[in-house]
Amino acid sequence: MxxxxxxxxxxxxxxxxxxxxxxxxxxxxxxxxxxxxxxxxxxxxxxxxxxxxxxxxxxxxxxxxxxxxxxxxxxxxxxxxxxxxxxxxxxxxxxxxxxxxxxxxxxxxxxxxxxxxxxxxxxxxYCPITLxxxxxxxxxxxxxxxxxxxxxxxxxxxxxxxxxxxxxxxxxxxxxxxxxxxxxxxxxxxxxxPLLAADPVLGPWPEPAELEVLQTGAWILPDERPLPPAVEEFLDAGEAPVYFGFGSMRAPDGLAASMIDAARALGRRAILLHGWADLVLPDDAPDCLAIGEVNQQALFGRVAAVVHHGGAGTTTAAARAGAPQVVVPQTYDQRYWAQRVAELGIGAAHAPGAPDADSLTRALAAALRPEVPPRAKSVANEMRGDGAAVAAKLL
The missing domain is CATH 3.40.50.2000 (Glycogen Phosphorylase B;)
Known part of the structure; x- marks a missing residue:
């Protein structure tokens, strides 16, 4: 076949x-x-x-x-x-x-x-609200x-x-x-x-409905790659940093500087993903590290929070890692994932509008409240990892 x-x-x-x-x-x-x-x-x-x-x-x-x-x-x-x-x-x-x-x-x-x-x-x-x-x-x-x-x-x-x-x-x-x-x-x-490749805890299908939706769970590709030595060294050099990344999305002007300013305002170190927008650090201070594409499954379990655009894959990866999240949605299904992160108590949805240092600081502070990390860990324990296997058997 x-x-x-x-x-x-x-x-x-x-x-x-x-x-x-x-x-x-x-x-x-x-x-x-x-x-x-x-x-x-x-x-x-x-x-x-x-x-x-x-x-x-x-x-x-x-x-x-x-x-x-x-x-x-x-x-x-x-x-x-x-x-x-x-x-x-x-x-x-x-x-x-x-x-x-x-x-x-x-x-x-x-x-x-x-x-x-x-x-x-x-x-x-990949998201309930698209059906x-x-x-x-x-x-x-x-x-x-x-x-x-x-x-x-x-x-x-x-x-x-x-x-x-x-x-x-x-x-x-x-x-x-x-x-x-x-x-x-x-x-x-x-x-x-249709099939719905989304985790039923993170993105449940609202039964009943006209469609006979088969929710399999998210389709997750196992990643066994080790983190690059530079990333390991940075992680080991101090407290858990905040991860910032917009993946394959466009980035608003000045986003990288605003992200770093937000982390510093809260006394946090930062890891910045270059992404498709080629974000770069505003300076070469040792409290920040810029990286290319890495194993998110390995990295997200070792950061204090994940600040991202709200794509289904990144939201799921951060949730499965038990990392508090700040979702800065731009388009399509990203606002749904931001809403779900807030509803589940596993992070914060950035306020509508273009992000700046002040707005990111407020959202990040909300995601780092003492009650959020244990809640994020609890939700992570409820999520499934077998969605691709379930879908393969159905097919």
Whole structure:
């Protein structure tokens, strides 16, 4: 049995697919990955066959204008380009496969490719609020949200937004390969029985709902890499530092300096992740260390707090490590994860608006209150680590 795992997005979209690929291999199944070219080395280092789709994404973290703020015309051209690229790449990658598993809300072409080739198809979300339910609103998009609209009305608007954005190009490709057009892009992608790759403690699915959601737990790729010697030396040289990182996200101007100022205001040392935005330290004082990508699973258990953008993967990693968190959400599902961190009492959600030294200091002080670390440890003990194995068996 060969399974194609297809996604288009940053590390938060790709890492769970790598975890699922490894879990499938442990069951004797062959898994392939179709993802942006930034992640070829990650797949090939694990021995997972890889097909690139679309352009490299790393440059978007330093773009002059965020993707969410480009003009409607530019956005439409980007959408048309990604739909075409997906049809081409997924069709190539799916040769000889039995099943396609699509991950993330931009997987517009995967089900159509599966339909054309006669393959089984499954869809996976990494966050509860990306799936329709009357118990929560959809993630924010550029669509207008009328004041007082119910969750169900907002989901109807969300469906219309998907149709407007993707429908014409998707149907153009479907008709070209002999498939009938569809009138519900989102429902077509998600199916009536999607997988939810999120931890049920951190991101529970609100039953009951219209969809038959199969919540497997988060898909976590085990990481056995040792920390670099420079990181080990820094950790051993004093009290546990605060970790700051925005992963593959864009960073607001002056963010690195504000982060370091916040740590120093509370008498804390700091570790700063360069990330895709290439953040750099404001000075060379010995109380701070800048690092590249490292084993978060090893690092987060040794820091005083994790300050981050609120991606599903980083939020889950910090929660499983029992580290207090400060979530500084920017877009899409990140506000949900910030809310969950605050609701669970395992950290703080940064106030709306651009972060500065004062706002980060306040949020970090809240996350470092004496009652938060034991609560974070308690929640960590309730979380699961077998989500990828559960999903692999279901598939």
């Amino acid at each position: 060969r399974i194609l795992l297809s996604t288009i997005g940053s590390r938060g979209d790709v890492q769970p697919m790598l975890a699922l690929a490894v879990a499938l291999r442990e069951l004797g199944r062959e898994a392939r990955l179709c993802a942006p070219p930034d992640f070829r080395a990650s797949a090939e280092n694990l021995g997972i066959p890889f097909t690139p789709v679309g352009p490299e994404l790393r440059s978007t973290a330093k773009a002059a204008v965020p993707v969410t703020e480009v003009s409607p015309e530019v956005r439409r051209k980007m959408i048309e380009g990604t739909v075409t690229a997906q049809f081409e790449a997924i069709t190539e990658a799916a040769e000889g496969c039995d099943t396609i598993v699509a991950g993330g809300a931009l997987q517009v072409a995967a089900r159509s490719v599966a339909e054309r080739l006669g393959l089984a198809y499954s869809y996976s979300s 329709p339910s009357p118990y929560h609103a959809p993630p924010p998009t550029p669509m207008e949200r009328p004041d007082g609209a119910s969750n169900r009305e907002l989901w109807d608007l969300d469906a219309a937004y998907f149709n407007d954005l993707f429908g014409a190009k998707l149907n153009e490709h479907r008709v070209a390969v002999g498939l009938p057009p569809i009138d519900d892009v989102r429902g077509h992608m998600f199916t009536g029985k």
